Amino acid sequence: MRKTFLFVTMMASGAASAFEALPMVPPIPADNPMSAAKIELGKQLYFDPRLSIDGTVSCNSCHNVMATGTDSRPTSVGIDGQRGGRNAPTVWNSAFLSAQFWDGRAATLEDQAKGPPLNPIEMGMPSEKAVVDRLTAIPGYKDQFNNIFGEVSYDAMAKAIAAYERTLITPNSTFDLYIKGNKAAMNDNAVAGMKLFEEIGCSGCHSGVNFSGPELPIGQGFYQMFPSNESKYTAKYDLKADKGRYEATKDESDMHMWRVPTLRNVALTAPYFHNGSVNTLPEAVRVMGKTQLDRTLNDKQVEKIVAFLESLTGEFPVQTMPRLPDTSTTSLVGAVK
Amino acid sequence: MRKTFLFVTMMASGAASAFEALPMVPPIPADNPMSAAKIELGKQLYFDPRLSIDGTVSCNSCHNVMATGTDSRPTSVGIDGQRGGRNAPTVWNSAFLSAQFWDGRAATLEDQAKGPPLNPIEMGMPSEKAVVDRLTAIPGYKDQFNNIFGEVSYDAMAKAIAAYERTLITPNSTFDLYIKGNKAAMNDNAVAGMKLFEEIGCSGCHSGVNFSGPELPIGQGFYQMFPSNESKYTAKYDLKADKGRYEATKDESDMHMWRVPTLRNVALTAPYFHNGSVNTLPEAVRVMGKTQLDRTLNDKQVEKIVAFLESLTGEFPVQTMPRLPDTSTTSLVGAVK
Structure with missing residues (x-):
């Protein structure tokens, strides 16, 4: 009974x-409203391995949106075959989490997106400036950043990526x-x-x-x-x-x-x-x-x-592939050994 | 004068x-006619890092169709951070080449596609059987292969990938x-x-x-x-x-x-x-x-x-992202260290 x-x-x-x-619709921060142009830029950045020092690792390498939003591995592999210490959480529905990373050390998706590019065992860029310099050297990015944010900046990069991630539901x-x-x-x-x-x-x-x-x-x-x-x-x-x-x-x-x-x-x-x-x-x-x-x-x-x-497996929306803007006649990672 | x-x-x-x-339309071999289902399967395989032993390298890793069809690097990086010896040729319009690889050692796109999965410094699978076993363990692949080819086989994998590549014009x-x-x-x-x-x-x-x-x-x-x-x-x-x-x-x-x-x-x-x-x-x-x-x-x-x-830079067709078929409740690369 x-x-x-x-x-x-x-x-x-x-x-x-x-x-x-x-x-x-997930929570949208007041200082990063969504727009089609911003989401499209964020998608390009998310899939762009040039955010890593040697052009081999993109956000999507470890958080694969064509699959489960993860890499299906125990822990992820960054540049030079380096192994990370923790399992890659799925990017799908991450917009509904109130804190990011396994230890919650990033408050927002924007803060989270700033981590991996500078992590020496993930994407290995030496500084925020190095990332911004590289993005600025890609005319298609420079134009989009200027149109959407009025500048190319590390913060703007993170905002664009976060806006794209908020569509991954x-x-x-x-x-x-x-x-x-x-x-x-x-x-x-x-x-x-x-x-x-x-x-x-x-x-x-x-x-x-x-x-x-x-x-x-x-x-x-x-x-x-x-x-x-x-x-x-x-x-x-x-x-x-x-x-x-x-x-x-x-x-x-x-x-x-x-x-x-x-x-x-x-x-x-x-x-x-x-x-x-x-x-x-x-x-x-x-x-x-x-x-x-x-x-x-x-x-x-x-x-x-x-x-x-x-029964908690949802429907994954059909997406078009981004086209990554080019650098005509030269490679930004070609001289990186 | x-x-x-x-x-x-x-x-x-x-x-x-x-x-x-x-x-x-490029040359199409008589023994591998194109079909929408085959192209779609080939696209999934092309983007699937589970064709590599540790789940980190897909065809697209070195031949990025979202970009130039290459990785913009001097030579490519395979599993465990290993460097290849030659520059990755673009996959775009490769269907019009009469021989594949820099040294022409593969006659067809089908033959070419069989190389990287088994190359120890590229995708590192130990054998054709290991690739076929892994594909067979993914229900969404098994069903597609059976419907299109009547079997899961290494040859069929190569045919599907080649069919997709013939659309990259x-x-x-x-x-x-x-x-x-x-x-x-x-x-x-x-x-x-x-x-x-x-x-x-x-x-x-x-x-x-x-x-x-x-x-x-x-x-x-x-x-x-x-x-x-x-x-x-x-x-x-x-x-x-x-x-x-x-x-x-x-x-x-x-x-x-x-x-x-x-x-x-x-x-x-x-x-x-x-x-x-x-x-x-x-x-x-x-x-x-x-x-x-x-x-x-x-x-x-x-x-x-x-x-x-x-002036030889062409128009890159808009494509939808593939969805990689899953293995519910387990990972095929989760136990790979």
Whole structure:
């Protein structure tokens, strides 16, 4: 009796609070309004490997919008074959996150976009000025920047990229259709998984339109400790080698704290966790059950939750390829060895 | 008098022989007819970094169709930051070449496409079987291959990629418009450059629809020795370290022989030559004048020829981005370190 009562109560409140369909428009900062020209420029920059010192790495190299918005790798590869330390989060629906990077160290998509070009193991540009000089040397960029922003600047570059990223939204998952009233959209296993997801407490953190926590002001991240409970998985997947948000803040209270990641399209973004150490979604669900909720999920439970998570795969909008503006008669990366 | 006479004669014959507009349809092999489904599959494969062992390198990494069809680098970068030995030729209009690679070692685009996935410094897959196994593990690929080819195979992969590449054609350069009768399309400098290009003998090799030599049966390459004449440039740009076609055939008569490259869009494909050693088009023209024609071109001549070469930049067709088929709940490159 008690179990049934609790179940009904949670589902009733859950439908109203924890579960929401994905909006088509994300938060837009007042100082970076959207425009077609800005989005188009941002798309070109996003796909342009000339943002890296040797012309080999673009934003899209690690956050592949033709695929899952990630690179499907444990951790990414930057210039000169260098490996990064953390798994590339998906760019899809990142506009709905209130803080960026695994440790939330960037408040906005604009701030995030300024990181990789100057990161020596990612794109390796020596300075903001070097990036601006290169963009200015490409007539097609110079003209677009001048028309849209009145100048070529590192800030403007980040604004254009962020504007493009705010268009990367995947609506109409079977979950979204279900939530909007089409109860036939999700199969029985997925519906059972959704109920279980709420019942055992996954939705305590993975709530909101992006399943990444409650709606918070941009810049205010929603963090949780991972792993919360000790288990065999800590050693097996080396979950504590990286100190998480502590690395950014050096505040002891941030030790092993991580921004709660989105679960939208999570079935497509393997491998999982900040270090990409878990290669399959069923295992990731098992690990989360144990480390966060101290539950040992059985195979049937895992199967249901995975079916629910698969229902969060949305529709990826058709896009045209950008054309990257050229530098006639010379190469900007041709002299880079 | 003699000079004028010769000039007129050459221009008259040149208009009929050396210079031709780019057709919209390239040669299509009988055993690989085009279809919309095959082209779409080929586009997905072309952009898919999972054709490389660690998921970091796609065909597009070095032959960027959003840009010039090259990577704008002296030589390309493959997996683990490894550098190749030769400059990446543009994929645009490669369907009009009668042999592929700088040394012509592949007869067709199909043969060419089979090279990079297995090259240990490019995409690094251990075997054809490993590629086929990976493609078969991606349901969206398996279904498309079965529908189009009746099987997943390495040959079928190459056919699909080649079919896509045969759509990568850039018509309507100002040169093409001029040749088709719009005499205002090219500016005076470009027209003067075109005349000079023929007068001094550049068009002796750079003829035909693709400026890569006479029309030959597919598989029969058109080769020239480079450098033909000794000059200061041999050492300055290290032009003889690579033995060219000899490396492929071990035939002494192929020593320093190279397939004559296309000049279409050449203004966009810096840096130049098989080793990418020359970063600007004016310098490349100077080098060619000396090494191939034993002429020291003056600045005015170089300027005119460059203006002509700029008139060979065509229109790049708008394309939709492919969507790469996914592997739900797991990553095929997630376990690759």
